[in-house]
Amino acid sequence: MKTSLKEITISTKSRIQLIDITGQVEELVRNAGVTNGICLIFSLHSTTAVVINENEKGLLSDIVRKVSEEFPKGAGWSHDRIDDNADAHLASTFIGSSRALPIIGGGLMRGTWQSIFLLELDGPRTRTLIVEVIGE
Ligand code: ZN
Numbered sequence: 001m002k003t004s005l006k007e008i009t010i011s012t013k014s015r016i017q018l019i020d021i022t023g024q025v026e027e028l029v030r031n032a033g034v035t036n037g038i039c040l041i042f043s044l045h046s047t048t049a050v051v052i053n054e055n056e057k058g059l060l061s062d063i064v065r066k067v068s069e070e071f072p073k074g075a076g077w078s079h080d081r082i083d084d085n086a087d088a089h090l091a092s093t094f095i096g097s098s099r100a101l102p103i104i105g106g107g108l109m110r111g112t113w114q115s116i117f118l119l120e121l122d123g124p125r126t127r128t129l130i131v132e133v134i135g136e
Pocket of ligand 1: 083
């Protein structure tokens with residue numbers, strides 16, 4: 001069995017933003033030399049998420065809008081008394097900090113319209129993701 005553990009560092013530009021990391025993840029998978037296995041993408045932050053969907057401009061703005069609607073800022077959250085970013089923690093909690101994808105034939109298996117994104121929820125900040133590849 002082979003394993004590879006690498007970091008991706010990203011500087012985000014907005015408070016809520018989707019950053020396409022598909023190319024970087026695919027490069028790490030290719031370099032890991034694994035033919036069949038699993039790729040885990042995990043964000044090391046409590047106010048980000050990792051999501052998979054289509055990289056279409058309108059959809060990306062719809063996702064940002066939906067996150068803002070579902071997790072409104074300043075809605076009387078208890079955590080805002082100490083840190084003023086409860087909405088970001090809540091969105092991260094319910095959307096999730098990681099995704100795992102299959103590796104088949106040396107590459108990431110994903111649908112034509114499936115891209116991988118870091119979802120920034122309390123930017124702009126510098127963020128670190130772990131990409132772990134396990135397989136044979
Ligand atoms: Zn906080």
